[in-house]
Amino acid sequence: MNLKNSSYFRMATVAVALLIAAFIVMVLVGVVTHSPPAVLIECFLSEEIQFAIRLSIITSVISTLLCILVAVPVAYALARYTFPGKTVMNMLMDIPMALPPLVAGVGLLLFFGVSPVGKSLAAAGLAFVFTPLGIIMAQFFVNLPYMLRVTRSTFQGVNPRYEYVAKTLGCTDAQAFWRVTLPMSWNGLLAGSVITWSKGIGEFGAGLMLAGATRMKTETLPLSLFLNMSTGKLEYAIAAATILIMISVVSLYAFERYGGATHVY
């Protein structure tokens, strides 16, 4: 480094960056190395943690699929068409993202617990309150905006003229979407799904409100961390936290990898 060219300003900003990076690493490593490996593995294999892993994976995969299913058509409409109320709708869709998850959870609890719609759903066998189904609903509600945002900007990044050309080559609107826009959006959708899934795995507040915190029933990994922490079973809490850290790191890597490779056509 040429000292003459490096200003104090540069040194100060880089120093702050280094400090904060070191802080993050220390916090994470502190969790992962807290328990001896043997204890950690024993906890991983325990019935409770196994249950939490399974429940977390199942609920997060289903809620992610639901998010994709809903986000794709909504994002396409918002990216391509103009219609009355579009601006308002764009804002509405983002609200759950800005809302504290606990508040979203209370809203969901009231909607599914006491509203006529919720009651008739429950009567029809779709009970969301204090059930694993509620976890899926909570994850879906809180994470949909993330999927929607990524998907919308992905579709906006595809020049509509590709679709125009497809239509002059015999495609209907739906075929042009299916054969051109969707394949061209693949990387963006993948990146959005990964981030949605990893947020789903970590979802806590809304799920806690709607599905409750019942051991071995609605006990996802974050709930397991919370329950075990509050009952003093620190090594179980650490095990849950370690798995969550690993999932975060891997999914961030995948997001950067595929999200970073997203071509803007």
Added chain:
Amino acid sequence: MLVIDSVSKSLGEFSLSNVSLSVEDGEYFIVLGPTGAGKTILLETIAGIYTPDAGRILLNGRDITDVPARERRIGMVYQDYMLFPHLTVEANIGFGLKSRADPAFIRGKVEESADLLNIGHLLQRYPGTLSGGEQQRAAIARALVMEPEALLLDEPLSALDVKTRENLRAELARIHEATGTTIVHITHNFEEVFDLADRVAIMRGGDVIQVGTPEEIFRRPNSDFVAGFVGVENLFCGTGSGDGTVAVGDLRIRAENAIPGPVSVAIRPEEILLSKTPLPENGKNVVIGRVDSVRPNGGLVRVSVDAGVQFRVTLTRQGFEETGVAPGDAVHLAFRSSAAHVYPPGEEEEA
């Protein structure tokens, strides 16, 4: 025949206002205009991407105004190729045939079309690995394989480098000859007109201002805008006197179609002779002036002469050297009365 009958379309900042054109079967028709003239909207409206707000579009006698793009049998090629990046060149060219026929038929048609464009060896490649010229060939092949009744080209040569552009321009002429497809080609580049166009329409601000053969547009522009656009640098306001002359300042210019009243006079800079010695009149207009400036421009030299009004003269480099003039010299200018083109003034003038 492709007929655009009083079509209007408003689309934010771009619009078409009451555009009428008719393109003959097998004609190579160029729409020329500056950026923002509404050229692309015109093509996209013809292709069926947009429905006109008013007016009709007819293709070979069939009213296609409300026919969806997929059923129009009109091909579209954009400046930026718009090849589907996730498909090979072969799949791109065969894209429109996919739902129709068996694989052997598609393969045959794709190869035929690729051969016509000389890209048979690129079929297994992806668009991202091709040069601009190759991509544009693939895009043209993709449109032609559908055997369209009309082919629309949106600035097809503008994104290419000079050499590739010349090659592809020759290619377009050859393809037009070989297939006989009716082509509507839009551009802002006047160079493409002489090589390719049977007829030209000049557009500006959503209006068609003049339609004619390249020669007509070039020699007989109908407005200051067209004259300026096709490189007529001498544009004068004058008054026609009804005796075949136009008064421009203190000058009297003989012009073939000098109409009485206020007029504009357009004289192409390369149609003016320049000499230090007096030039024989022979029925020509002769003007005396003083050289203001001399600007070399590639193989040409542009000379500006003050003769009461400002004349611009373009000479070849050799022609210029033979005159031996320098700034400040008194010079004689001469041009035929047929070189002075007169039209009503102030047409299409907008702020």
